[in-house]
Amino acid sequence: MPKHLVFRLAVTTASAVIGLTAVSSTAEAAAPPLSHPRVVAHFDRPAGQVAESVVVRPNGSADVGLILSRQVAHVTPGGRVEVLATMPLPADGGVNTPGPGAASVTGIERTGDGTLYFLYSAGDEHLTGLWKLRPGGKPERVAALPAASFLNGLARDGRTGNFYLTDSTQGRIWRVGPHGGTAELWAAGEDLAPVHFFGANGVKVHNGAVWVSNIDRGTILRIPLMGNGKAGPHQIKASGLDSVDDFAFTGRGDQLLAALNIPSKVVLITPGKADRVVLDESDGLQNTTSVAVDGDTVYVASGALTTGGDANLLTARLGRPGRPIYPGNGSPMVSIAGSVTMGT
Numbered sequence: 075m076p077k078h079l080v081f082r083l084a085v086t087t088a089s090a091v092i093g094l095t096a097v098s099s100t101a102e103a104a105a106p107p108l109s110h111p112r113v114v115a116h117f118d119r120p121a122g123q124v125a126e127s128v129v130v131r132p133n134g135s136a137d138v139g140l141i142l143s144r145q146v147a148h149v150t151p152g153g154r155v156e157v158l159a160t161m162p163l164p165a166d167g168g169v170n171t172p173g174p175g176a177a178s179v180t181g182i183e184r185t186g187d188g189t190l191y192f193l194y195s196a197g198d199e200h201l202t203g204l205w206k207l208r209p210g211g212k213p214e215r216v217a218a219l220p221a222a223s224f225l226n227g228l229a230r231d232g233r234t235g236n237f238y239l240t241d242s243t244q245g246r247i248w249r250v251g252p253h254g255g256t257a258e259l260w261a262a263g264e265d266l267a268p269v270h271f272f273g274a275n276g277v278k279v280h281n282g283a284v285w286v287s288n289i290d291r292g293t294i295l296r297i298p299l300m301g302n303g304k305a306g307p308h309q310i311k312a313s314g315l316d317s318v319d320d321f322a323f324t325g326r327g328d329q330l331l332a333a334l335n336i337p338s339k340v341v342l343i344t345p346g347k348a349d350r351v352v353l354d355e356s357d358g359l360q361n362t363t364s365v366a367v368d369g370d371t372v373y374v375a376s377g378a379l380t381t382g383g384d385a386n387l388l389t390a391r392l393g394r395p396g397r398p399i400y401p402g403n404g405s406p407m408v409s410i411a412g413s414v415t416m417g418t
Contacts, residue, residue: 164198181228216254276320
């Protein structure tokens with residue numbers, strides 16, 4: 075069955091899922107440089123809490139976007155899931171949302187003052203766009219995007235404060251200023267376009283460029299940020315990545331970890347070397363959607379959108395060259411894991 079049809083089927087039958095698949099709280103199948111994988115939080119998959127994106131707070135806790143429940147949630151250091159906001163349905167119930175036919179909360183970012191920025195696609199000109207949520211406040215749209223868009227990945231340039239948004243159905247990257255306002259079309263082209271269902275997906279700003287994955291084409295592109303702020307020529311940096319979703323860089327270089335959705339894997343991509351699977355289903359992954367790296371800790375969200383199983387958040391330890399990997403106190407996991415549970 076084509077992947078885009080599987081995705082549609084999973085969306086339409088989400089309410090029929092009646093339970094979670096049990097996942098061990100620990101596993102040891104991870105491959106170096108990752109170790110000590112642990113499922114640290116479970117989302118209410120039958121209620122539509124399909125994990126899509128993750129961003130890490132300074133204390134090691136996480137904020138996530140939950141697609142079908144249209145929620146922004148916080149995962150506490152103890153592993154408890156707290157809903158911060160639920161987005162309103164459009165008048166048609168979301169059936170005219172491009173792509174999945176369901177209103178969806180997707181990409182998420184966080185600024186230093188604790189404000190969360192996230193994407194909402196609803197097939198409605200009054201709802202689709204970039205939203206912000208101040209601590210203790212209510213969601214506020216700061217930039218409108220076309221109703222024909224399915225907004226997916228969100229990244230913020232720490233130097234300029236600009237936001238970059240991927241549009242999966244139209245194969246575009248939009249740019250929005252630090253304080254919102256009018257969205258500007260920043261990049262487009264065949265290598266960002268979908269083939270069957272979704273094109274441009276995950277996005278990061280890294281080393282003077284905007285990097286973006288294309289889920290249908292199985293590629294990751296690098297688009298230089300030119301001196302005038304315009305997009306430079308597109309460069310394919312990785313290919314052959316089955317249903318690649320989000321990704322994250324491991325450090326200052328261009329090595330990255332990529333989430334492969336349908337295979338439920340995370341692969342390590344190092345320039346000049348063969349790709350390696352470092353996490354998979356045996357670690358608790360189910361339709362891997364998002365990766366975040368915070369110091370020596372990797373966070374991975376699984377949506378279980380087509381498996382119908384356990385939508386969860388997993389953490390693993392990231393080894394650094396010249397630094398041994400060892401269990402025990404002093405690990406970055408301790409600040410987030412507490413005793414045995416919690417680890418975007």
